Amino acid sequence: MKPVRTLSGVTTVTVLTKPYPCPAQCIFCPDDARMPKSYLPDEPGAMRAVEHDFDPFDQVYSRLESLEAVGHPTDKVELLILGGTWSAYRRDYQEWFVRRCLDALNGKTAGSLLEAHSLNETAMHRNVGLVIETRPDEITPKEIAWLRQLGVTKLQMGAQSLNDRILALNQRGHTVAETGRAVALLRAAGFKIVLHWMPNLLGATPDSDRMDFKRLWEDLCPDEIKIYPCQLLENAPLYAFWQRGEYQPYSQEQLVSLLADIKPGIPRYCRVNRVIRDIPSTHVVAGNKRTSLRQDAQAEMTRRGSHCECIRCREVRGSSVVNSDLILQDQVYTAGGAEEHFLSFTTPDDKIAGFIRLSLPGKNSPHTGLKDLEAAAIIREVHVYGQSLAVGQDANGAAQHSGLGTRLLEEADAITRKYGFKRLVVISAIGTRRYYLERGFKRGETYLIKILT
Ligand code: SF4
Structure with missing residues (x-):
């Protein structure tokens, strides 16, 4: 049993879509006809998908079974759908895929996606987050409306570089401006935003990466980032550049030094999910093969006397929380035309027990075309840490069950009123709708809405 998997309060179940080409041609991206673009069959998360022939129901069902067999609570499940570019798949496949994932959570086959949503609101395994991965140039108002219909709450997107020359050299097929537009639109629609960023792309140097x-x-100000140092793989076009001497991977020392340089500058509202991709080292042709870069960078920062203040480095994890000791912090920053409030409860030693992301759209925020969001402030995320207790269980001091969520919602409500917004909207996951309905929110088209009187 790996307890860390649920210490953020939620159990993540990863599923892969079927093998399918991606419209893009990124030169670092591996190609394996047996897999969705960019995945290798022996990556840890991918093996189960291969075993179940990429069937969404079987992948979720078997994962729940194995989690339950080792005693993990599975009542709050974040579905992480991986595989190339989600938006490139046909919409009927997307709808079927999400419905079948939910069927596995619901223990019942629904006749439609809407029915699967409705069943999940009271199911034993509630869906508390639905994550897909796509490209910046796929994000349009129409696409975000569709993603909301599916129940998506969080997007992972490859930014990879903020330099148009590097993007072009690596044949990303989009510009920095397109990344900016996509992120601003997602923010205006209340999605949680995870960006992938890749150091060591063709044409980059450690200095240019810094x-x-x-x-x-x-x-851009992503809510979460995955730092994926470019890895040289034999079945990616970059391999030919390396053979011709036109590309050189950084050494392990260079990478650790780069990570130790950049991590202390990460804002407190962001969570660093990964600092390297989980590719088996046998596939890496040259350059760093260690997957423990996070610990290596941590050791280097300790040696230098610096530290990282990202969310992941400050999570309370299993520690108990004394509510009366918690300090409320409101970190305000602007991004994509909105004023963001990152409201968090922290312990006296600066560990984070829970937070809320409140977005106040401004005059430069892009128009989403979504009726629910008209003239509204948006809660993009409510996260309270705990021990992923099953409903009805108790653990003294576990943050998740001590009313922190309600207190954070009250703070968000107060700020929204202070700024003169008449509506507060939340991008609720399917399985958390009841939570908000019990706290004064009403159903909109694809969001939950509280009218502030
Ligand atoms: S967009 Fe993603 S999946 Fe598609 S080629 Fe580029 S890296 Fe690979």
């Missing part, structure tokens, strides 16, 4: 990383925080 500069590039700083640009992430000028206006």
